[in-house]
Amino acid sequence: MLHDLAFSIPEKFAGGLLDGSIVRYGTLLKDAGSGQILAHLQETGLAHQLLSKVGLHSFTPWGAVATVADMASSGYANVQLHQLKGMVEAMQVLQYANIGVAAAGLGVSAVGFAVINRRLKGLKTDIEQLTARMEKQFEALNDTHWREHFSRIQVYVDRADRAFQLAEPKSEWLMIEAKLNEESSYLAHTLQDHLDSHHFDVEWFKQLTSSLLLCDSVRMKCLVHADELKVARSTASAVGMGYTELFDSISATRLADKMTRCSTDINQDERALFRKHQQAAQLISNHLQEVTDAAISKPLLIEHLIDHKVSGSRYLEQIAAHDQHPGILLTT
Numbered sequence: 001m002l003h004d005l006a007f008s009i010p011e012k013f014a015g016g017l018l019d020g021s022i023v024r025y026g027t028l029l030k031d032a033g034s035g036q037i038l039a040h041l042q043e044t045g046l047a048h049q050l051l052s053k054v055g056l057h058s059f060t061p062w063g064a065v066a067t068v069a070d071m072a073s074s075g076y077a078n079v080q081l082h083q084l085k086g087m088v089e090a091m092q093v094l095q096y097a098n099i100g101v102a103a104a105g106l107g108v109s110a111v112g113f114a115v116i117n118r119r120l121k122g123l124k125t126d127i128e129q130l131t132a133r134m135e136k137q138f139e140a141l142n143d144t145h146w147r148e149h150f151s152r153i154q155v156y157v158d159r160a161d162r163a164f165q166l167a168e169p170k171s172e173w174l175m176i177e178a179k180l181n182e183e184s185s186y187l188a189h190t191l192q193d194h195l196d197s198h199h200f201d202v203e204w205f206k207q208l209t210s211s212l213l214l215c216d217s218v219r220m221k222c223l224v225h226a227d228e229l230k231v232a233r234s235t236a237s238a239v240g241m242g243y244t245e246l247f248d249s250i251s252a253t254r255l256a257d258k259m260t261r262c263s264t265d266i267n268q269d270e271r272a273l274f275r276k277h278q279q280a281a282q283l284i285s286n287h288l289q290e291v292t293d294a295a296i297s298k299p300l301l302i303e304h305l306i307d308h309k310v311s312g313s314r315y316l317e318q319i320a321a322h323d324q325h326p327g328i329l330l331t332t
Contacts, residue, residue: 026297042107047326113161224312255281
């Protein structure tokens with residue numbers, strides 16, 4: 001349980017982060033000299049509540065999301081009194097440049113299955129609209145079965161939510177995780193095929209990436225709810241390795257080149273277009289690196305829970321109900 005673990009709010013480590021004696025890697029805080037893990041960053045239910053009040057979503061690590069500095073200096077900070085401002089300041093202390101990245105995977109997701117399903121529905125609508133607008137060279141995407149896969153994912157997430165009503169939900173959650181593993185594999189392969197294609201649509205890529213993050217988050221929640229923490233740890237390791245293989249090759253230069261080659265703006269000089277796309281590509285590349293680092297560090301959080309004999313289901317209940325701080329640090 002949370003009261004059985006040593007935890008603090010992120011600001012506790014502000015001095016070390018500022019002077020460089022503490023470094024953040026993914027959702028880990030480490031001693032810069034020894035490499036010792038000092039704390040694991042974990043979101044709470046309050047984080048989603050605050051983000052939703054300013055129109056932001058978890059699992060949306062893209063440039064359209066306001067930067068932390070923007071939120072700190074704009075009207076965003078006035079929407080939710082001191083709590084939102086405190087969240088923004090904490091993300092600054094932890095050296096997150098984009099609050100959407102911070103919301104994309106801090107520990108085990110505290111977002112409920114029903115909320116995730118609503119987000120999936122929105123992503124499906126966005127992808128349908130993008131696909132409808134695509135020119136003839138993207139028609140191959142229409143021939144894929146992505147709609148069927150999305151529908152199955154939504155059914156499984158809905159079943160995960162309704163499993164709370166079962167007397168023995170564990171077997172249901174384990175079945176759902178196994179099915180979503182297949183869907184996650186499909187999404188990852190579709191993303192890879194799109195990256196390898198001569199034609200590339202960056203918005204389609206971003207939406208499908210968000211869908212992959214959501215799918216894998218539900219898989220982790222199912223395993224933790226089922227108290228299968230050792231399986232959750234090995235699954236988290238596999239997810240981290242998968243993101244490394246998928247996203248590490250996506251440099252800003254490669255992305256900008258693909259965006260330029262597939263641009264519909266034929267009136268601009270190619271070099272000018274490349275420079276225009278380079279900044280956006282750099283943001284996407286940075287965000288994907290943050291997502292990958294968070295995934296790679298997640299197995300160590302699960303191991304921390306195993307070492308402290310924490311019940312996975314009770315842990316999720318308590319971080320979802322925590323309403324004092326949007327993020328907590330589980331200290332070692």
